[in-house]
Amino acid sequence: MEHDTFHKALEIQDDFCIGCSHCIKVCPTEALRVSGGKALLYAEWCIDCGRCFRVCPSRAIRVVDDDLDDILSYKYRVLLVPAVFYAQFEKKVPPGVINDILGDMGFSEICTVEQSADTLVEEINAYVRKAPAKPVISSFCPAVIRLIQVRFPSLIDHIMLLLPPIEVTAQYYVKKWQNSGGDPSELGVFYLTPCIAKIAAVKSPVGGYESPINGVINMDYVYNRVLHAFKNKKYPEQGKGTEAVNDAISSRGLRWPLTGGEASQIEGRALAIDGMTNVMDFLEKLEDEEIEEPIDYLELRGCDESCAGGILVQGNRFLVADNLRAEAAAAKDTHPLTGQYKQFCSASIKMDAVEPRSMVKYDKDINVAIKKMEAARMLRKILPDIDCGACGAPSCEALAADIVRDDASLNNCIFMQARFEKEGSLLVGEAIDLMEKVWGKDRFVNKEKDN
Amino acid sequence: MKLEYDVAAGDFTRAGFASSSIKKALKQLGVSPAVVKRVVIAVYEAEVNIVAHANGGRITADIEPDGINVVLADTGPGIPDVEKAMQKGFSTASKEVREMGFGAGMGLPNIKENADSLRIETEVGKGTTLYIYIKF
Ligand code: SF4
Numbered sequence: 292m293e294h295d296t297f298h299k300a301l302e303i304q305d306d307f308c309i310g311c312s313h314c315i316k317v318c319p320t321e322a323l324r325v326s327g328g329k330a331l332l333y334a335e336w337c338i339d340c341g342r343c344f345r346v347c348p349s350r351a352i353r354v355v356d357d358d359l360d361d362i363l364s365y366k367y368r369v370l371l372v373p374a375v376f377y378a379q380f381e382k383k384v385p386p387g388v389i390n391d392i393l394g395d396m397g398f399s400e401i402c403t404v405e406q407s408a409d410t411l412v413e414e415i416n417a418y419v420r421k422a423p424a425k426p427v428i429s430s431f432c433p434a435v436i437r438l439i440q441v442r443f444p445s446l447i448d449h450i451m452l453l454l455p456p457i458e459v460t461a462q463y464y465v466k467k468w469q470n471s472g473g474d475p476s477e478l479g480v481f482y483l484t485p486c487i488a489k490i491a492a493v494k495s496p497v498g499g500y501e502s503p504i505n506g507v508i509n510m511d512y513v514y515n516r517v518l519h520a521f522k523n524k525k526y527p528e529q530g531k532g533t534e535a536v537n538d539a540i541s542s543r544g545l546r547w548p549l550t551g552g553e554a555s556q557i558e559g560r561a562l563a564i565d566g567m568t569n570v571m572d573f574l575e576k577l578e579d580e581e582i583e584e585p586i587d588y589l590e591l592r593g594c595d596e597s598c599a600g601g602i603l604v605q606g607n608r609f610l611v612a613d614n615l616r617a618e619a620a621a622a623k624d625t626h627p628l629t630g631q632y633k634q635f636c637s638a639s640i641k642m643d644a645v646e647p648r649s650m651v652k653y654d655k656d657i658n659v660a661i662k663k664m665e666a667a668r669m670l671r672k673i674l675p676d677i678d679c680g681a682c683g684a685p686s687c688e689a690l691a692a693d694i695v696r697d698d699a700s701l702n703n704c705i706f707m708q709a710r711f712e713k714e715g716s717l718l719v720g721e722a723i724d725l726m727e728k729v730w731g732k733d734r735f736v737n738k739e740k741d742n
Numbered sequence: 743m744k745l746e747y748d749v750a751a752g753d754f755t756r757a758g759f760a761s762s763s764i765k766k767a768l769k770q771l772g773v774s775p776a777v778v779k780r781v782v783i784a785v786y787e788a789e790v791n792i793v794a795h796a797n798g799g800r801i802t803a804d805i806e807p808d809g810i811n812v813v814l815a816d817t818g819p820g821i822p823d824v825e826k827a828m829q830k831g832f833s834t835a836s837k838e839v840r841e842m843g844f845g846a847g848m849g850l851p852n853i854k855e856n857a858d859s860l861r862i863e864t865e866v867g868k869g870t871t872l873y874i875y876i877k878f
Pocket residue numbers: 301317318319320321322323332336337338339340341342343344
């Protein structure tokens with residue numbers, strides 16, 4: 292099946308976009324441009340990392356999540372809650388109350404996502420021992436998987452073909468429901484997500500897998516709802532909540548979403564790297580064959596401080612991470628459901644090979660691509676190489692590629708414009724027209740004079 | 743399309759710059775990952791050799807629609823016994839290998855394994871030039 296990973300997780304809302312170009316500068320795959328005064332997305336290059344969302348000053352990037360009201364079309368509604376969700380709240384908001392409020396919002400059962408970590412860790416260790424391509428790269432962070440698909444296709448066979456915890460946990464609850472004779476159509480499984488990458492991962496998973504998760508709910512939104520209910524004391528009296536709670540989790544599970552949470556539990560030489568720039572640097576090195584001493588396992592996370600720094604997580608990432616660590620230190624190293632998880636899930640924990648999604652930077656036909664690349668290299672020589680972004684492209688290199696693909700013109704570069712004007716080949720009026728095409732008409736109106 | 747790089751002797755911080763840039767270009771052209779990998783292994787190995795054992799050199803990559811030619815020319819000790827250097831056991835910097843040219847022949851078998859063709863021109867006391875060809 293052809294999966295459309297990109298549009299689903301985020302959307303640029305033209306009404307709010309002011310074309311400020313903040314987003315184009317942070318995108319790890321240079322998938323954004325400013326054109327006509329609005330941000331424009333090359334959807335097939337987007338890896339759903341959410342960096343653009345993080346820096347957008349006017350909230351023009353919308354998370355395409357599911358509506359909370361949609362849950363009501365299912366009779367029994369399971370909410371899978373990642374451990375970071377609870378770690379965002381101050382201690383005075385007890386987890387029991389949080390669960391009651393979630394129950395009040397319509398969920399029948401509240402379960403912790405990282406319950407599956409204990410089973411998974413054994414499977415991973417067995418997998419790593421046998422893996423032909425080392426280092427094995429964790430399948431945990433969907434933004435990293437997509438980064439590899441798009442930018443590091445040669446490393447694709449390093450991706451671990453085991454499902455991430457969220458899918459294993461989802462399967463567990465589906466099977467539990469089926470085993471108890473429940474009607475499959477009555478069960479709705481929902482995931483409270485800390486990031487948009489995981490929305491994309493659920494809606495269009497890789498590795499020939501269909502997720503049993505029926506909807507993905509925005510953690511930021513739910514955090515606010517819970518806090519609001521708490522502050523206004525709108526929650527059931529203690530012990531009167533109607534939801535079932537399945538919060539079994541071990542210290543291993545609690546650490547899992549943090550940086551080092553996986554690597555520290557994997558046998559052999561395992562490294563943990565967080566932050567998109569760090570991850571890209573490391574993958575570049577790996578691809579360049581520059582790492583001599585063998586590595587067995589790589590835990591790579593797109594966000595600084597991993598999921599504690601997820602874009603839909605509220606609060607300071609270091610505080611959230613510290614809260615989780617403290618919780619982990621107080622927890623047992625195993626939990627009562629581990630046996631059942633093993634029984635229910637170990638057969639269905641595998642996924643198929645992940646397909647590359649290589650960027651076509653110049654052309655699909657290598658004859659044409661070489662010509663275009665040569666042309667782009669010539670252009671690079673005359674472009675100023677200061678990556679100012681005024682042309683609407685994130686870098687001079689990106690503009691050069693856009694020009695040879697006919698997506699932009701050399702005149703978009705303000706330095707080139709100045710030069711052409713000086714040489715008399717471009718009139719000031721024409722230069723303004725060109726700039727208006729990139730940045731929109733409004734930007735070139737003298738607002739002071741108008742008032 | 744021609745890409746050219748100067749390689750400075752002893753600059754390990756930048757060793758790998760040429761192979762990494764060549765890799766980047768091949769990726770952007772859509773060359774298959776498996777081929778890119780072979781190019782990287784072969785060129786990186788040869789590039790590090792220049793940094794480690796020669797007095798500097800020059801790398802020229804010529805990318806054509808059907809394959810890549812990489813010429814790595816250095817001024818350096820040269821390889822006294824190419825045949826010996828091509829034997830697998832000599833891929834490490836053993837004392838013997840070092841004696842036969844400060845390890846300049848190191849990794850040759852590995853380069854050969856990854857290349858579709860490898861030609862070596864070498865003169866003791868003057869330098870070595872490797873001609874690597876890899877098909878797309
Ligand atoms: S989500 Fe990430 S990859 Fe996609 S456009 Fe935004 S910054 Fe770029």
